[in-house]
Each structure stands twice: as C-alpha cells, then as structure tokens.
Amino acid sequence: MDGPIGMFDSGFGGLTVARATIDLLPAEDLVYIGDTGRYPYGSKPLDDVRSYARELARSLVHDYGAKAIVVACNTATAAGLDELRAELDVPVIDVVxxxxxxxxxxxxxxxxxxxxxxxxxxxxxxxxxxxxxxxxxxxxxxxxxxxxxxxxxxxxxxxxxxxxxxxxxxxxxxxxxxxxxxxxxxxxxxxxxxxxxxxxxxxxxxxADETAFAIRRRLAEAGLVRDIRSASGPGHHRFASSGDIDVFRDLGSRLLGPELDRTEAWPPTHDRAAPGAG
The missing domain is CATH 3.40.50.1860 (Rossmann fold)
Structure with a gap:
C-alpha cells in the first residue's frame, strides 16, 4: 500500500487524469511521467508507441516502486495495453x-x-x-x-x-x-x-473522472488503497518529463494546479527514491 500510483502520458494530457485521481484519492502518492521528449504519440506508428509505453511503465515500477500503472494516454492504451497487463505484476488501468x-x-x-x-x-x-x-x-x-x-x-x-x-x-x-x-x-x-x-x-x-473511479476500484480489489484516516498526511506527488523540465513545470502547473510545483528529469539518473524525496 505504500508505493505510489504510477501514471504516464505523451505529455500534458494525462494531467486531467492526475487531477481527478489526486482529488478522489488524496492520501495516495503519485508519480507522473510526461513523455514530452517524444510527443505527440498520435501520428507515430503503434509499434513505436507500444515500445514507449513498455519503457515508461517498466520505469514506473522499477525506478519508482509503483504499485499500479495508469496508462493516461489513449494512443498508448490502444497500442500496448494487453502487453503491459501480461508483462507487469501490478494492476494496469486504462482510460479507454x-x-x-x-x-x-x-x-x-x-x-x-x-x-x-x-x-x-x-x-x-x-x-x-x-x-x-x-x-x-x-x-x-x-x-x-x-x-x-x-x-x-x-x-x-x-x-x-x-x-x-x-x-x-x-x-x-x-x-x-x-x-x-x-x-x-x-x-x-x-x-x-x-x-x-x-x-x-x-x-x-x-x-478522467471515470478513470479515477476505476483506479480506486482496482486498488481496493487488490487491497492497495491507502486510507486518508491512517495516513500521515496528503500524498506526495512527483512529476517527471523526458523533455524540457522547466517548460513542463510552467505549463503543467497552469493545467494541473499547485501540486505541480517542480519537475524532475526522466529517465531518472539516481537510484529509486521514495515519493516526495528530493
């Protein structure tokens, strides 16, 4: 129950899902990766998008310790959802x-x-x-x-x-x-x-809202929900970008809100850190 929810998108779009998830599950830690260095996904071959999705999802599990993966990107869901669910041993939630x-x-x-x-x-x-x-x-x-x-x-x-x-x-x-x-x-x-x-x-x-409800339901089914009543406080939120992190922070904070007050680089260059660290 202590790991974060891992979420990724090609860029800023998945922040709509992140916003709904933060509001619905305030005790949960969340790590969001915006793959702005390779966006947009929509015009790329699905094989390429499938490869990106696997790389991002695996990183969220192995580098950040994610307890569940949210594919907050319709194109990535269409390209590689079944493969991710077959390969990963954590719940994988889609937006479609x-x-x-x-x-x-x-x-x-x-x-x-x-x-x-x-x-x-x-x-x-x-x-x-x-x-x-x-x-x-x-x-x-x-x-x-x-x-x-x-x-x-x-x-x-x-x-x-x-x-x-x-x-x-x-x-x-x-x-x-x-x-x-x-x-x-x-x-x-x-x-x-x-x-x-x-x-x-x-x-x-x-x-976005329906996906947040699906996240809560899947976490509950797996016994992974973090209860706000027993948590030490609101969840910690980390945001990473494969592109320009300053641009991501500036535009992302306008789209998401005050939770996005800093952005780190992805892929990470350090060992796994706990959400909120750094």
Whole structure:
C-alpha cells in the first residue's frame, strides 16, 4: 500500500487524469511521467508507441516502486495495453474502457461520437470497448490531428483553434450526436472550444473522472488503497518529463494546479527514491 500510483502520458494530457485521481484519492502518492521528449504519440506508428509505453511503465515500477500503472494516454492504451497487463505484476488501468462506459451512459438518442488521435481512432479501440458494453448505439469516430499540438503549446482558445475544431468536428455535427467522448486526455483542455462548436445540446464526456473511479476500484480489489484516516498526511506527488523540465513545470502547473510545483528529469539518473524525496 505504500508505493505510489504510477501514471504516464505523451505529455500534458494525462494531467486531467492526475487531477481527478489526486482529488478522489488524496492520501495516495503519485508519480507522473510526461513523455514530452517524444510527443505527440498520435501520428507515430503503434509499434513505436507500444515500445514507449513498455519503457515508461517498466520505469514506473522499477525506478519508482509503483504499485499500479495508469496508462493516461489513449494512443498508448490502444497500442500496448494487453502487453503491459501480461508483462507487469501490478494492476494496469486504462482510460479507454472507463470512457466508453461513460459515453453510452450519457446518450439519450443513441447517436454518439468519439474524437481522438489518428493512432487511437485507427486502432478501433473505442469501437471494441463500446461494443463490449452491450449498449446499442450508433458511433461516429473522427481523428483530430493538431489538437494535441495546440495543448502542448498552451494554446487552448483563439481563432486558430476554433477554425481547426470547426473543420475536424464537422462529421460529429453532421451525424447529430448528443454525446461526444473526448478520446484523448489532452482534449478536455479544449473543452470550451469543442463545446462552442458542437453546441449546448451535445454533452462532452471526459474519461478522467471515470478513470479515477476505476483506479480506486482496482486498488481496493487488490487491497492497495491507502486510507486518508491512517495516513500521515496528503500524498506526495512527483512529476517527471523526458523533455524540457522547466517548460513542463510552467505549463503543467497552469493545467494541473499547485501540486505541480517542480519537475524532475526522466529517465531518472539516481537510484529509486521514495515519493516526495528530493
């Protein structure tokens, strides 16, 4: 129960999942790796993304002592989730299944949409996960290249973003969806623009909160939940980046909040340290 929750994403998008997890599980330690040195994942071959995911997940277990892994990246989930679950002896939680369940629970018309990176959409991961729910819906999917890059630059509003959103979301508008899943953890940062384009009758669904609930459930099943009543205080949170750590800290703190007050380099150059150390 003393190890941290390990979480990784290609960059800043997974901070939406980190935020929800910190709020829901305040006693838990958390280590987050943003692979900004190799982002974006969405346009890369899935074999490459699978390799990145294995490297990051293994590092979280072996370098940081993670008791569970959260793949806070839809593209990495689509590329390598099954392999990670087969290779690692800790729980591995994804963002795709929780998002799919939330989407089908939200719709009233049965017309739903999913937007994501090219890699996520082309993998069919959401098509399979939505089908597994058994809920009869009509699904429209669309890739949204460019959205991740805007978020990674900290540009989440403005004419450029709006023009791109109007073009990319046209299939969703034409399909008349009433629920739209933001199938990339970066996309909630663009929710205002996406919501304006889609209109007030469309509910935007983010997998972040549902993933946090899934994390709590999996930890409870494994007897790994750290109880706030018996903890010495709130959990410690560490954030690492494979790219420019100053840029990650500055933009990440604006996106996540005060918990992200410093960033360390990944991969680590020191022996395993306890969360909060350094």
């Amino acid at each position: 299944r929780p998002g799919a369940r939330a989407l089908v629970a939200t719709t009233t018309t049965g017309r739903v949409g999913v937007i994501g990176t090219v890699g996520t959409v082309s993998s069919g991961a959401y098509v399979r996960s939505i089908a597994e729910t058994g809920v009869p819906v009509t699904l429209t999917s669309a890739a949204c290249p460019g959205f991740v890059e805007f978020v990674e630059r900290g540009q989440t509003t403005g004419d450029e973003v709006t023009v791109l959103a109007e073009r990319l979301l046209a299939p969703m508008v034409d399909a008349g969806v009433d629920a739209l899943l933001l199938g990339c953890t970066h996309y909630p940062f663009l929710a205002r623009v996406i919501g304006d384009v889609m209109g007030p009758e469309v509910t935007l669904v983010s997998s």
